[in-house]
Amino acid sequence: MAVLKLYGQSQATCTRRVATVLHELKVPFELVPVDLASIKTPAYLEHQPFGQIPYIDDNGFELYETRAICRYIAATYGPTSGLIPTEPKAHARFEQAASVELNNFEPYASKAGLELFKAKVYNMTVDKTVLDTNLAILDKKLEAYDAILGKQRYLAGETLTLADLFHLPYAPLATSGENDIMNKWPNVSRWYNELIARPSWLAYNGADKVKTTLMY
Numbered sequence: 143m144a145v146l147k148l149y150g151q152s153q154a155t156c157t158r159r160v161a162t163v164l165h166e167l168k169v170p171f172e173l174v175p176v177d178l179a180s181i182k183t184p185a186y187l188e189h190q191p192f193g194q195i196p197y198i199d200d201n202g203f204e205l206y207e208t209r210a211i212c213r214y215i216a217a218t219y220g221p222t223s224g225l226i227p228t229e230p231k232a233h234a235r236f237e238q239a240a241s242v243e244l245n246n247f248e249p250y251a252s253k254a255g256l257e258l259f260k261a262k263v264y265n266m267t268v269d270k271t272v273l274d275t276n277l278a279i280l281d282k283k284l285e286a287y288d289a290i291l292g293k294q295r296y297l298a299g300e301t302l303t304l305a306d307l308f309h310l311p312y313a314p315l316a317t318s319g320e321n322d323i324m325n326k327w328p329n330v331s332r333w334y335n336e337l338i339a340r341p342s343w344l345a346y347n348g349a350d351k352v353k354t355t356l357m358y
């Protein structure tokens with residue numbers, strides 16, 4: 143059987159979301175670098191109709207949209223991992239937490255994170271309005287996170303789920319020395335620091351070289 147292929151960019155946030163889940167479940171995979179200049183070509187759009195990275199090819203089964211990919215990986219390679227709880231009430235809480243990430247976290251963390259990334263990596267001027275507006279909204283959202291995480295260890299309950307891991311690519315990007323937003327709220331900080339210490343995140347994030355093949 144062919145090894146699962148992840149088509150993306152090793153340092154791109156969405157690719158990292160999928161790679162983290164693959165590492166979490168120790169699924170052998172090959173990262174196939176995609177030339178960003180090619181993602182709007184008809185040939186690439188056959189695989190990802192919106193012209194974005196990443197997508198996967200699991201032995202001929204292709205899938206795009208990172209959260210759908212992560213759900214597929216967890217269901218296929220980690221059905222007993224608890225990353226997607228199966229008991230109906232626990233599952234509903236998981237979907238609630240996943241929805242919270244998608245609607246209350248990513249839109250603001252990604253915009254703020256991109257500004258910080260542009261400045262750090264490309265030495266570009268930060269758009270202060272974009273940065274401050276999104277950090278201010280995110281701060282209010284994290285206040286609610288803090289209340290949730292004051293009552294339970296993870297976003298969906300007492301055990302780690304995909305909903306927690308979904309935050310990883312953008313949370314570290316949105317926080318910086320000057321704007322240490324992920325460490326402002328104590329319960330959020332405790333949760334965030336536990337997440338970024340996970341071997342599945344460090345395996346990828348800590349890599350200073352682009353690894354194209356990652357096997358277990």
Ligand SMILES: N[C@@H](CCC(=O)N[C@@H](CS)C(=O)NCC(=O)O)C(=O)O
Binds near residue numbers: 154157208
């Ligand atoms: N909702 C998509 C978002 C994918 C996405 O935004 N990918 C970015 C890289 S992180 C991209 O390809 N950007 C280029 C573009 O949109 O043209 C997913 O989760 O897969």
